[in-house]
Amino acid sequence: MAKLKKAPEDMEYILVTDVGSTTTKARFFSNKSGEWRFVVAGEAPTTVEAPYEDVTMGVQNAVREIEELTGHKILAPDGSGITVPYEHGSGVDLYCTTSSAGGGLQMMVGGFIKAITAESANRAALGAGSIVMDVFAEDDGRAPYQKIRRIRSLRPDMILVAGGTDGGDTTHVIQLIELIKAADPKPRLGVSYNLPLVYAGNKDVRPQAQRLLGENFALEIVDNLRPVLEVENTEPARMAVHELFMEHVMSHAPGYPRLMKWTDVDIMPTPAGEGMSIQLIADTFKKNTIGVGLGGATTNVYSVVDSRFVRSVSANLGMSYSVSNVMKEAGLGDIMRWLPFSRDEEDIGRRLSNKMIRPTTIPQTLEELIIEHSVAREALRLGLGHHKSIATRLKGMKLGEGMDRGTFFDQELAETYIDMLTLEVIAGTGGLLSHAPDRIQSMMILTDAWQPEGVTWMFQDSVFMMPHLGVLSTVYRDAAWNIFDKDCLVRLGTNIAPKGMISQGSEVMKVSWTAPDGSEFQETVRGGEIKRIKLPEGVEVDALVEPAHGLDVGAEPGKSLEAKVIGGIGGVILDGRGRPIQLPDEAEARRTLLREWFAVLEMYPAEMIGKLY
Amino acid sequence: MMTENNDSEKNTEAFAYTPGLKVKRLMTVSKERRLPLLGDILVEEGASVSYDTIVAKTEVPGDPRLVKVSAILGIDQNEIHDFLYKKEGDKLQKGEVFGNYKAWFGLINREVTSPMDGEIESISKLTGQVIIRPEPVPVEVNAYIPGKVVGIMPREGVVVATQAAFIQGILGLGGEAHGEVRIVVDSPEDELTAERISEEDKGHILIGGSLITLEAFKRAAKIGVAGLVAGGMNYTDVTEIMGEAIGVAITGHEEIGTTLIITEGFGKMNMSTRTFDLLKSFEGYVAAINGATQIRAGVLRPEIIIPHDEKEELEKEGLSAGMTSGTPVRIIREPNFGAIGKVASLPVELMRVESGSKVRVLVVRLDDGTEVTIPRANVEIIEE
Numbered sequence: 001m002a003k004l005k006k007a008p009e010d011m012e013y014i015l016v017t018d019v020g021s022t023t024t025k026a027r028f029f030s031n032k033s034g035e036w037r038f039v040v041a042g043e044a045p046t047t048v049e050a051p052y053e054d055v056t057m058g059v060q061n062a063v064r065e066i067e068e069l070t071g072h073k074i075l076a077p078d079g080s081g082i083t084v085p086y087e088h089g090s091g092v093d094l095y096c097t098t099s100s101a102g103g104g105l106q107m108m109v110g111g112f113i114k115a116i117t118a119e120s121a122n123r124a125a126l127g128a129g130s131i132v133m134d135v136f137a138e139d140d141g142r143a144p145y146q147k148i149r150r151i152r153s154l155r156p157d158m159i160l161v162a163g164g165t166d167g168g169d170t171t172h173v174i175q176l177i178e179l180i181k182a183a184d185p186k187p188r189l190g191v192s193y194n195l196p197l198v199y200a201g202n203k204d205v206r207p208q209a210q211r212l213l214g215e216n217f218a219l220e221i222v223d224n225l226r227p228v229l230e231v232e233n234t235e236p237a238r239m240a241v242h243e244l245f246m247e248h249v250m251s252h253a254p255g256y257p258r259l260m261k262w263t264d265v266d267i268m269p270t271p272a273g274e275g276m277s278i279q280l281i282a283d284t285f286k287k288n289t290i291g292v293g294l295g296g297a298t299t300n301v302y303s304v305v306d307s308r309f310v311r312s313v314s315a316n317l318g319m320s321y322s323v324s325n326v327m328k329e330a331g332l333g334d335i336m337r338w339l340p341f342s343r344d345e346e347d348i349g350r351r352l353s354n355k356m357i358r359p360t361t362i363p364q365t366l367e368e369l370i371i372e373h374s375v376a377r378e379a380l381r382l383g384l385g386h387h388k389s390i391a392t393r394l395k396g397m398k399l400g401e402g403m404d405r406g407t408f409f410d411q412e413l414a415e416t417y418i419d420m421l422t423l424e425v426i427a428g429t430g431g432l433l434s435h436a437p438d439r440i441q442s443m444m445i446l447t448d449a450w451q452p453e454g455v456t457w458m459f460q461d462s463v464f465m466m467p468h469l470g471v472l473s474t475v476y477r478d479a480a481w482n483i484f485d486k487d488c489l490v491r492l493g494t495n496i497a498p499k500g501m502i503s504q505g506s507e508v509m510k511v512s513w514t515a516p517d518g519s520e521f522q523e524t525v526r527g528g529e530i531k532r533i534k535l536p537e538g539v540e541v542d543a544l545v546e547p548a549h550g551l552d553v554g555a556e557p558g559k560s561l562e563a564k565v566i567g568g569i570g571g572v573i574l575d576g577r578g579r580p581i582q583l584p585d586e587a588e589a590r591r592t593l594l595r596e597w598f599a600v601l602e603m604y605p606a607e608m609i610g611k612l613y
Numbered sequence: 614m615m616t617e618n619n620d621s622e623k624n625t626e627a628f629a630y631t632p633g634l635k636v637k638r639l640m641t642v643s644k645e646r647r648l649p650l651l652g653d654i655l656v657e658e659g660a661s662v663s664y665d666t667i668v669a670k671t672e673v674p675g676d677p678r679l680v681k682v683s684a685i686l687g688i689d690q691n692e693i694h695d696f697l698y699k700k701e702g703d704k705l706q707k708g709e710v711f712g713n714y715k716a717w718f719g720l721i722n723r724e725v726t727s728p729m730d731g732e733i734e735s736i737s738k739l740t741g742q743v744i745i746r747p748e749p750v751p752v753e754v755n756a757y758i759p760g761k762v763v764g765i766m767p768r769e770g771v772v773v774a775t776q777a778a779f780i781q782g783i784l785g786l787g788g789e790a791h792g793e794v795r796i797v798v799d800s801p802e803d804e805l806t807a808e809r810i811s812e813e814d815k816g817h818i819l820i821g822g823s824l825i826t827l828e829a830f831k832r833a834a835k836i837g838v839a840g841l842v843a844g845g846m847n848y849t850d851v852t853e854i855m856g857e858a859i860g861v862a863i864t865g866h867e868e869i870g871t872t873l874i875i876t877e878g879f880g881k882m883n884m885s886t887r888t889f890d891l892l893k894s895f896e897g898y899v900a901a902i903n904g905a906t907q908i909r910a911g912v913l914r915p916e917i918i919i920p921h922d923e924k925e926e927l928e929k930e931g932l933s934a935g936m937t938s939g940t941p942v943r944i945i946r947e948p949n950f951g952a953i954g955k956v957a958s959l960p961v962e963l964m965r966v967e968s969g970s971k972v973r974v975l976v977v978r979l980d981d982g983t984e985v986t987i988p989r990a991n992v993e994i995i996e997e
Contacts, residue, residue, distance in 0.1 A: 049912050144679040152676070171690065175679075175740045182677045182734065182744050186650075208739060316861050321908060325860035349848035351947065353879040356862055357784050357908055361946040362972065362990045368947055369968040437969030605969070 004094065004264055005085045008476040011093035013086045015074060016468035017062060018270055019046055019055050019099040019259075021297055021321070022360060026062035027468045028070065028092075029483055036479040038487035041463055042066035047255070048101040054255035055101055056081070056262070081262040094475070096263050098467040100270035102253050104298075105129060105245055106188060108156040110136035110180065112163035112172050116396035117201065120225050121162040123310060123390060124200070124234035128241035129269030130158070131298065131315040136179075138172055144179055151183035157249045159185070159195065159217075160237060161209075164202030166227045173205045174212075181212050189252040194218040196244040200225045200237040218248050229396045245269065265475055271300045273470030275311050278302040278427060280473055280484060281459065282309075287424040290387075290450070292380060293466070294430035296320035296359055299383035303391050305417060312387040317379045319372065319432045320359030323352050330378035337583055338374035338448070340594040341367070341612040362435075366608045369437070373445055376432050380449030388416035420579075421453040421499055421554055427489075429461035440532070440603050443492040443570035453499040453579050454554035455545060455563040458492040458570070491537045493568030497575035498551035501582075502527035507548050508576035513541040513565065525576035528593075532601050533574060535567030573601075634781040634876075634914060636888050636995065642777045642918050643763065646754045647770035649673060658765050662756035664791045664901060668771045669754045675747030678728050683741025685725045686714035690741035697743070703733050705745060712743075757789055758901045758918050778895055778919040780876070780888055782842070785904025785915025786854065787872035788865050790818075792839030794900050794919065796893050798822040801884040805843045807832040814838050818900050818917075820892045824881040825873060830854060834870035840902045842874045842892070842917060844951075845882035865905025865913075872904040874915040877943075882951045885943065887995060895919045936994055942977060946991040953995070954979040 014029040014036075026042040042065030047058035063074050063082070073090035076083045083091030107130040111118030114137035122135050133154050136147055161180065163173035180197075187195040197217040199209045206221050213219050220243070222236040246266050250256040260267060271293065278291035282304035293300040299317040303310050316325040327335060332345045335352075351371060355361060363369040392415060426446055433442040442460050452458075465488050473480035498509050504527045512522040516539060525531060535541065543565040545553045555561040565572055584590045599606050652671020662668060682697070683690045694700075697712040705711055705727035712725040731747040760775025795817045797809040805821020807828035815836050821829070821843035827850040833841050852858045854869060876884050900919040907913035936942065940956045954977040963971040964986065972988045979985060 145676055148679075149676050171740050174737070175742060178735070178737055178740060178742055178744065179679060182679065182746075184674070322861055324858070324862070328858040328860045346847065346849055349852075350880040353848050353851075353859065354946070354950070356859075357878060357906075358945045358993070359908060360990050362970065362988050363968045364946060364988055364991060365948060365967045366969070369970075435970065437971075608967075 004475065006093045008479065011086075011476070011479075013072070013092040014094045014472065014476075014479065015063065015066075015082060015092040016095070016465075016472055017059055017097040018273070018464075018467045019048070019059065019097060019101045020270065020295075021048075021101055021103070022046060024055070024058035024062045024101075025464060025468075026059070026066055027465045028066045028072075028074075029472075029479070031479070035486075036482045038463075038465065038483050040066055040069050041465075042069065046101050048253070052254075054258070055099070055253070056255045056258050059097070059259065059262075081258070084264060094264050094472075096265045096268075096471050096475070097259065098268045098270040098273040098471050099250070099256075103188075104131055104271070105241075105249060105269045106131050106133055106157045107160060107241070108133050108136070108151065108154055108158075108185070109160045110163070110176055111161070111201070112138050112176060113396065114138075114140050116229065117162040117164065117226050119392070119395065120232045120234065121160050121200065121237070123232070124162075124225055124237040125160050125241065126311045126313055126390065127234055127275070127309065128238040128245075129272030129275065129311075130241065131313055133315075136176070138176065147179060148183040151180065151185050155186055155188040156195070157188050158241060158244055159197040160241065161197065161199050162201045162225050162237075164205065164224075165229060166203045166224050168202055170202060170205050170208075173201050174208050177205070177209055177212050181216070184216065187252075189249070193248065193252060196220070196248040198222060198237055198240045198244065200240070218244065220244055230394070232394055242266065242268070242272070265471065268471045268474075270467045271311065271313060273467035274300060274429065275302045275309070276470030276473055277429075277466035277484065277488075279304055279309055280470070280481060281425060281427055281489070284481065284485075285425060285457075287457070288422055289425040289427065290418070290423045291427040292383060292430070292446075294319060294376060294379060294383075294428065294432055296431065297322050299379055301383050301387035303387065303418060303423070305391070305422070310387075310391040312383070312390040314383045314386045317383050317386075319376060319379065319430075320355060322356075323359075323375060324356040326375050326379045326382065327352050329382055335374050335378050337590060338377050338594065339370065340591050340598060340609060341370075342587070342591065366604060367612055370604065370612070372432065373436075373441060376445050377449040380446065384418075384450055388418045391418050392416050420451060420456075421552065423452065423456065424454075425457045425459065426450060426452055426495075427459040427461075429464060429466045431464065434461050434464045438603065439490060439492055439569040440601055443495075443568075443573070444601060444603055447495050447573065447575065448581065451497070451579050451581055452495045453497055454552070455543070455561065455565065456495045456497075457566050458495055458568070460490050460492055462488050462490045491566055491568035493535065493570040493572055494565045495573045495575055496543070496545055496553070496565070497573075497577070497579060498547040498553050499579045500551040500557065502551070502576060502578035504528045508551060508578075509548060509553065509574075510546040511543055511574055513543040515539075515541060523574060525574045527576055527578065528582075529574075529576040530597055530600060531574040532570070533572040535565070535571045537568050539567035541565050541567075634783065634993065634995075635779055636781070636885070636891060637779045638891060639776060639921075639923060640779050641774055642758065642760075642779050643772055643774040644758055645766075645770060645772050646757060647766070648754055648768075649752060651768040652752075654765055654768065654771060656762050656771060658762050660762045661760070662762060662773055663759045664756060664899075666756040667753045668756050668762065668773070671752050672749035673752050674749050675731065677734060677744050677746045678731075680725060680728065680743045680745060681741060682712055682725050682736075682743050686712060686723050688714055688741070691738045693736060693738055693741050693743075697736065699733055701733050701736055704731070705733065706730050757903075759920055775918075775920045777921060778891060778917075780891065780917040782874035782876045782915040782917070783878055784862060784864070785872065785874040785906050786851070786864050786867045787840075787869050787904040788867075789901065789903045789905075790839040790872045791899060791901040792816045792818045794818050794820060794892060794896050794898050796820045796896050801844065801886055801889040804881070805829050805841060810836065810838065812836055818842065818902055820889070821884075822889070823883045825875070826850070827853060830871065830873065838871045840872040840874065840904075842876065842902070844877040844884035845875050845880050846873070847881075848879050851879070862906055862908040864907075865903065867904075872902055874902060874904055874917065877951055878945070885953060885995065892917070895921065936975070936989075936992075941995040942992040943995055944977065944985075944987060944991060945993050946987075949979070949985055949987070952977075952979050952985075954985075957984055959989075
């Protein structure tokens with residue numbers, strides 16, 4: 001819980017860190033200029049592993065870099081941590097941190113029906129920022145002994161158990177509890193403490209849960225996350241997960257007991273902080289938003305659609321540690337379809353495998369950069385596919401009464417509600433996107449991977465501080481938003497793309513607007529074409545988008561749409577490539593087309609691309 | 614690493630932190646030997662142990678089976694005790710009838726049998742389930758390396774220490790093994806091919822140069838070679854050996870017959886001269902190797918441990934001091950991947966590299982005298 005040493009309105013300096021699996025990233029903020037702004041960043045390798053095994057060393061190293069860059073003393077001279085509050089020219093008024101070091105929060109979840117309570121439990125665990133190792137349910141297709149074997153082998157940080165609606169059947173939920181008790185799982189960080197377990201199922205089973213699990217688990221009982229089929233109430237479970245994370249998991253990780261004493265608010269899992277930032281965007285713009293944190297090990301996708309927030313994590317999709325797994329899941333062919341030059345599979349397989357075993361290396365040559373960008377498109381595409389499987393309508397809801405068949409439910413009808421045409425904002429963060437040498441590259445990586453439809457605003461994190469601002473927003477929203485708006489959220493621009501199959505060369509849409517200086521803009525886009533229109537950051541125009549017959553930009557097929565278009569570093573992308581994007585099957589024709597697109601978009605230096613064959 | 618907007622205000626220290634893999638001639642190697650669950654420690658502190666000495670043992674409870682008795686017998690859950698012949702704690706044999714429901718003068722006669730040998734752990738009136746637990750499975754942990762027991766973790770395990778040469782690889786497949794070191798190539802550039810392996814290599818650890826070929830691995834596994842060590846392997850060959858493409862690098866559990874360790878990376882990569890020469894100097898010694906690799910939370914690299922009693926000054930195993938001018942480094946990314954050299958300088962300014970990124974760089978003087986400028990992230994220190 002927050003134990004602030006100064007009221008937010010009296011604060012002058014704030015320090016926030018993110019203890020990542022590879023790097024600890026410190027961000028220093030100040031309101032000396034009269035408004036809250038980002039001042040400087042300091043980074044250092046995370047020290048969670050042997051021989052250091054103390055995360056506070058990495059935190060101090062990162063903070064020391066800030067001290068060297070600014071001359072502002074932050075670390076306590078006696079080595080006891082961070083000086084809080086700011087007094088006599090040194091220290092900060094608030095210190096908080098997110099963390100994903102040591103693999104983050106790894107959970108196992110269980111429910112009675114896979115598509116109903118187990119799925120809700122899964123969403124609750126993901127929403128709390130965890131990696132879900134496995135989801136168990138009565139109907140998951142595994143025999144009880146197989147589930148027991150799996151549970152015993154997992155060694156999670158925490159378990160979340162749901163099952164049943166309040167007042168409903170109790171037997172099957174107790175069976176699930178008996179199964180977990182029989183498996184007797186052990187926590188990941190040692191055998192000397194009880195594994196935390198959150199029970200969020202049928203309230204009538206609480207006494208049995210207490211009796212069966214109370215002794216061998218650190219048990220927390222909270223409100224049912226599906227009290228009735230029509231309602232999903234994940235908040236109590238999510239909060240319990242956060243509390244147990246601090247109390248039972250973090251306290252066993254190397255150096256964390258010390259770090260917990262330094263912070264003024266609870267340590268938050270990095271994805272939870274990132275998710276809060278995406279929610280901040282959706283709340284502020286009042287638009288359906290989808291965001292991604294494309295990391296080295298994992299890909300987190302967050303969506304806010306009609307105010308419903310859902311997070312998915314693809315634990316093994318990432319750009320360094322997990323890069324080989326992207327190659328495995330997507331297939332080398334799908335990665336290589338984005339390359340404008342010819343290479344054999346052994347060559348690409350070798351390069352990416354070498355990146356996996358030396359995950360901290362960075363591309364030095366343009367060739368290596370383009371290969372990584374190709375992988376990123378596929379990681380994002382797979383991550384979105386996974387997100388769609390999580391972001392579904394509530395299953396199990398009663399739809400109505402059949403004439404002679406009694407009540408029927410909608411399990412067969414369930415599908416994702418993620419529709420690129422209704423998503424109005426895309427935001428990206430993570431090392432690859434933030435460090436792309438040119439922002440148009442990250443804009444097009446996101447565009448090619450997710451293929452936005454209609455009129456979509458695109459943003460990205462400037463220097464990776466979404467997790468930082470997410471945790472800061474829990475105690476000081478105004479400061480967090482000001483920094484977010486001014487220093488974090490880079491306006492990439494707007495993508496305008498009609499949904500539907502296009503014919504090469506035929507007219508796809510007309511786009512027109514009146515610029516603030518009064519000049520008229522009009523452009524016709526043909527099938528297969530992509531155009532980059534420069535519109536600076538900070539400029540907004542009211543555009544008229546007129547799609548060709550049968551194509552949809554958000555106002556029904558063939559109908560015109562008036563929409564606000566924002567400028568940005570990338571400008572406005574008029575995308576006539578169709579949805580889905582059509583790439584030629586023939587390899588050389590595909591490469592030629594990619595080179596054309598890259599040239600039109602000015603993604604990479606043209607003279608360099610020409611040399612890469 | 615600093616962000617671009619800090620260009621003008623950088624510290625001037627010519628220093629960088631880039632951990633490397635250990636290649637040491639003599640150091641004290643300590644290994645924790647832990648049980649999966651609490652158990653018994655079989656050795657005392659100070660005891661001398663060998664590779665195969667069992668140092669701790671425990672019994673891991675078997676995987677229990679849940680039998681839905683009330684459903685099988687067609688009875689109410691809370692009546693379960695009335696229809697069982699056995700109670701909690703009783704032993705059962707596989708196929709043994711331990712419950713029965715009869716009605717209609719025996720016309721309905723349902724029985725429930727045990728799916729395994731074991732003991733009844735619980736009988737639930739709430740769910741009508743019986744949990745049967747099989748006999749525990751004994752688990753033993755050996756010393757893995759010869760040496761002295763230098764620490765006891767009560768009921769959890771021991772720490773064994775020895776003086777040895779210690780070499781970390783970059784990726785391995787297969788678990789712990791030991792055997793006599795034999796060099797089967799003439800130079801670090803030579804490939805470890807099937808022709809270089811003979812029946813006499815059974816139980817040995819064979820050191821190659823630049824590449825372990827797929828045929829070499831197949832022959833080694835067939836003969837019963839304990840381990841193969843070389844600079845690299847082809848990506849497609851690793852896929853074939855594992856039976857699937859390698860996804861996340863968490864290895865060590867593969868049952869492939871011969872433990873494999875590569876020291877440099879994927880592809881044909883000359884083993885570093887230092888590593889090769891060190892291994893060559895210990896030809897004929899017995900080494901313990903482990904292919905287990907984990908490149909994520911809890912970094913674990915494959916290792917070669919060669920205990921010996923050479924009287925040299927022990928190399929101190931401290932924390933890496935970082936990189937300064939003169940530090941030997943290896944380039945670990947294209948271009949010049951695999952090249953060895955020494956740090957010539959560590960420029961303070963961020964520099965734009967070919968990819969367009971502005972990054973911190975260093976200048977490396979390669980062994981052939983040429984100098985290359987590369988991102989600091991793309992080298993690793995060769996720890997001496």
